[in-house]
Amino acid sequence: MKITTLIENLKNDSQDLINESGLSLYIELDNKRILFDTGKTGSFITNAQKLEIHLEHVDAVVLSHGHHDHGGGLLPFFKVNSRAKVYMKRKAAGDYYFHILGFN
Structure with missing residues (x-):
């Protein structure tokens, strides 16, 4: 299994990736490609391109909540x-x- 973080709230200075509040993970397992969450915006797509991950090949998206x-x-x-x-x-x-x- 291989898991790659596409978006999260922490900035990684070693890579020129966008960060934002939220989460998106790309998972490869047994020739299956899964996208777990999609972050707050479409910025995870830009990060995937920079990481040479081809989202057009994703088989399934799982939304946690x-x-x-x-x-x-x-x-x-x-x-x-x-x-x-x-x-x-x-x-x-x-x-x-x-x-x-007690606060909403």
């Missing part, structure tokens, strides 16, 4: 790859908000 910083790049991804299946649990698209210590 419905927050915009994990699925916000889904529509830009479809411009690159319109054949990949998308997987997410039914409740992932529900209404969610941040709540801690």
Whole structure:
């Protein structure tokens, strides 16, 4: 298994990659290509190009949950790859908000 981070919130100065709040991982396993989350925007696509990862060959997209910083790049991804299946649990698209210590 090979996992490559396409987008996250930390800046890596050794590579000229975009960072943003959110997450996107590219996973290769047994000749399958999986995109786990798509970050907040389509910036993960630019990073994939810089890393010479061909998103047009992705077989499946898995969305961990419905927050915009994990699925916000889904529509830009479809411009690159319109054949990949998308997987997410039914409740992932529900209404969610941040709540801690009585503050909304």
